[in-house]
Amino acid sequence: MSNVLVLVDHAAGAVRKTTAELLTIARRLGDPVAVFIGEGVSEALPALGQYGAVKVIALSNPELGQFLVAPKAEALAQVAAKVEPSAILISSNAEGKEIAARLAVKLDSGLITDAVDVEAGDGGPVTTQSVFAGNFTVQAKVTHGTPIITVKPNAATPEAAQTSPEVEEFDVTISDTAKTAKIVESKPREATGRPELTEAAIIVSGGRGTGGDFGPIEAFADSLGAAVGASRAAVDSGWYPHAYQVGQTGKTVSPQLYVAAGISGAIQHRAGMQTSKTIIAINKDPEAPIFELVDFGVVGDLHKVLPTATEEVTKRKS
Amino acid sequence: MKIVVCAKFVPDATADRRFRSEDNTVDRAGVDGLLSELDEYAVETALTVKEAGGSEDGEVTVLTVGPEQAADAVKKGLQMGADAGVHVLDDAIHGSDAVATSLILAKALAKLEADLVVFGMGSTDGGMGVVPAMVSERLGLPAVTLGSEVTVEGQTVRIRRDGDTASETIEGTLPLVLSVSDQANEPRYPSFKGIMAAKKKPVETWSLADLELTADQVGGSSAWTEVVEVTARPARTAGTIVTDDDGSGAAELVEFLSTNKFL
Numbered sequence: 001m002s003n004v005l006v007l008v009d010h011a012a013g014a015v016r017k018t019t020a021e022l023l024t025i026a027r028r029l030g031d032p033v034a035v036f037i038g039e040g041v042s043e044a045l046p047a048l049g050q051y052g053a054v055k056v057i058a059l060s061n062p063e064l065g066q067f068l069v070a071p072k073a074e075a076l077a078q079v080a081a082k083v084e085p086s087a088i089l090i091s092s093n094a095e096g097k098e099i100a101a102r103l104a105v106k107l108d109s110g111l112i113t114d115a116v117d118v119e120a121g122d123g124g125p126v127t128t129q130s131v132f133a134g135n136f137t138v139q140a141k142v143t144h145g146t147p148i149i150t151v152k153p154n155a156a157t158p159e160a161a162q163t164s165p166e167v168e169e170f171d172v173t174i175s176d177t178a179k180t181a182k183i184v185e186s187k188p189r190e191a192t193g194r195p196e197l198t199e200a201a202i203i204v205s206g207g208r209g210t211g212g213d214f215g216p217i218e219a220f221a222d223s224l225g226a227a228v229g230a231s232r233a234a235v236d237s238g239w240y241p242h243a244y245q246v247g248q249t250g251k252t253v254s255p256q257l258y259v260a261a262g263i264s265g266a267i268q269h270r271a272g273m274q275t276s277k278t279i280i281a282i283n284k285d286p287e288a289p290i291f292e293l294v295d296f297g298v299v300g301d302l303h304k305v306l307p308t309a310t311e312e313v314t315k316r317k318s
Numbered sequence: 319m320k321i322v323v324c325a326k327f328v329p330d331a332t333a334d335r336r337f338r339s340e341d342n343t344v345d346r347a348g349v350d351g352l353l354s355e356l357d358e359y360a361v362e363t364a365l366t367v368k369e370a371g372g373s374e375d376g377e378v379t380v381l382t383v384g385p386e387q388a389a390d391a392v393k394k395g396l397q398m399g400a401d402a403g404v405h406v407l408d409d410a411i412h413g414s415d416a417v418a419t420s421l422i423l424a425k426a427l428a429k430l431e432a433d434l435v436v437f438g439m440g441s442t443d444g445g446m447g448v449v450p451a452m453v454s455e456r457l458g459l460p461a462v463t464l465g466s467e468v469t470v471e472g473q474t475v476r477i478r479r480d481g482d483t484a485s486e487t488i489e490g491t492l493p494l495v496l497s498v499s500d501q502a503n504e505p506r507y508p509s510f511k512g513i514m515a516a517k518k519k520p521v522e523t524w525s526l527a528d529l530e531l532t533a534d535q536v537g538g539s540s541a542w543t544e545v546v547e548v549t550a551r552p553a554r555t556a557g558t559i560v561t562d563d564d565g566s567g568a569a570e571l572v573e574f575l576s577t578n579k580f581l
């Protein structure tokens with residue numbers, strides 16, 4: 001079988017769920033070979049083995065962490081030259097897409113971003129993308145070079161397939177050009193204890209209609225074990241950090257359930273959430289465009305509806 | 319300092335957007351289009367950097383690759399205050415993928431000898447957000463991407479960006495490729511004076527030959543990706559909507575959650 005490279009997405013060896021999804025998808029296409037950049041490969045090994053990595057290629061050159069993504073792309077290109085994979089799968093986040101972009105140029109290969117599904121086809125992987133704010137679904141494939149595909153969170157349900165991969169250290173050489181932009185300061189984001197927005201099964205989002213008080217949004221989210229999101233209006237007003245914005249210029253999410261409270265449903269917001277499986281809205285205005293999308297809507301004041309609903313959910317769950 | 323803004327012409331997201339049935343490419347000619355909204359932030363950044371420099375030799379050029387109507391994207395940039403425009407126009411470009419587009423842009427940028435190249439964070443149609451990194455790769459220039467705060471002092475460009483896991487400050491030295499997010503600024507509206515002045519500003523139209531590129535290096539023939547099928551999303555069926563005038567809204571909401579197994 002051919003090798004499929006999977007770039008491991010992790011925080012100091014703690015493997016993200018998206019990597020389990022990528023490994024699951026990679027198994028449809030060939031033998032998954034995990035590429036691990038940074039510290040913590042031994043911590044990551046059990047998770048990589050659980051989802052079927054046949055081998056782990058570890059790159060630990062410290063320079064890989066200091067200079068943004070150009071060196072990582074360079075390293076991955078060197079791995080690809082050695083392994084000659086039949087496809088390369090990378091998570092669709094800002095860093096992943098930038099690595100993929102550079103890799104596509106280096107390998108003179110086609111790139112597909114934001115795949116929501118990948119299947120094996122006759123001439124290589126066939127991807128599914130949701131485009132134009134979710135109004136169209138397209139199937140695409142790469143016709144030249146090594147297919148490079150960035151895959152969105154939740155594109156597959158992780159399926160375990162135990163292996164015991166060997167770890168192979170790989171030495172990379174990093175050019176001076178790749179070292180020209182540097183991170184001079186980094187403040188880690190505080191953990192909220194809630195699920196990651198792009199990975200969550202349920203999201204409760206608040207907009208301008210919260211009037212700046214996200215308390216009812218957070219409480220309702222917590223009763224459901226949900227992540228919290230926000231509209232750009234809420235973010236621009238400084239009510240919630242930008243990292244939680246849902247929409248065209250925020251996160252695109254596709255959870256099982258999306259609850260929009262005090263959000264009108266502008267096209268740029270819809271672009272980020274309208275592929276959610278089930279949609280609920282709470283809005284004072286019966287004419288709000290968000291109601292065109294909903295499976296269930298409440299015309300009412302979120303400050304009244306949400307606290308009562310939170311109480312009821314908590315009661316039923318206990 | 320020579321600043322070039324890469325600005326894309328895209329189908330209007332609030333109007334009809336569709337694919338051409340013959341080749342599954344985006345219909346750009348038969349629909350309303352405009353300067354990609356997110357590139358307005360890039361134009362604004364370029365203008366602010368130029369104005370902050372206060373130097374007489376600062377110049378902002380808007381560069382677009384696209385069909386005939388894409389001249390409108392250049393025009394909008396000029397109306398906002400850019401000094402000059404370049405439109406790369408050639409029938410062979412239709413159907414280009416991101417890799418091919420980045421090749422055309424890189425060739426044009428090399429010809430323009432840009433010190434600072436400013437991109438938007440992503441187009442509002444393809445929205446891949448990959449072209450800035452591809453161009454940086456081709457030009458061998460550093461890239462600092464997704465800036466939500468940008469300052470240029472002398473040769474040093476500094477940006478702040480809020481990522482998924484951290485808020486970072488990144489530095490690079492000119493010449494450099496930059497992309498900015500919609501958090502970066504508030505794009506200005508063209509003034510009446512700006513609209514009038516734009517009519518007199520120089521716009522060059524370049525063909526592939528002007529960039530020493532051939533038709534087989536771009537367009538559908540060398541797009542390394544192919545769309546094999548396009549399906550319109552079925553319209554959502556109307557859901558249940560209740561009105562909370564007697565305080566029953568919460569109970570009905572929770573009942574819906576329970577029936578649909580979200581509890």
Ligand SMILES: Cc1cc2nc3c(=O)[nH]c(=O)nc-3n(C[C@H](O)[C@H](O)[C@H](O)COP(=O)(O)OP(=O)(O)OC[C@H]3O[C@@H](n4cnc5c(N)ncnc54)[C@H](O)[C@@H]3O)c2cc1C
Nearest residue numbers: 207208209231232233247248249250262263264269284302
């Ligand atoms: C280039 C660009 C990119 C953008 N990207 C994004 C993006 O990624 N994400 C995004 O969200 N937006 C984005 N926008 C902004 C978008 O156009 C809208 O302005 C924004 O989504 C509006 O947010 P909102 O729905 O919270 O506010 P509004 O549109 O002001 O709606 C507030 C809603 O709350 C309701 N309401 C008020 N009080 C209550 C109450 N007490 N209880 C219940 N309901 C109440 C009102 O009836 C109203 O419908 C972008 C815009 C541009 C130009």
Ligand SMILES: Cc1cc2nc3c(=O)[nH]c(=O)nc-3n(C[C@H](O)[C@H](O)[C@H](O)COP(=O)(O)OP(=O)(O)OC[C@H]3O[C@@H](n4cnc5c(N)ncnc54)[C@H](O)[C@@H]3O)c2cc1C
Nearest residue numbers: 112131324325383415416438440441444445446447448449
């Ligand atoms: C719905 C859809 C899906 C697509 N999927 C793919 C795919 O999976 N793979 C693929 O290779 N191609 C794809 N394409 C084609 C791709 O979008 C175009 O080739 C495009 O020119 C480059 O990518 P982008 O528009 O996504 O730009 P982005 O990478 O999102 O653009 C970032 C920035 O680059 C600049 N820029 C981009 N294009 C131009 C231009 N023509 N002129 C001037 N500046 C520009 C702008 O500053 C812009 O803000 C897709 C197109 C559409 C409409």
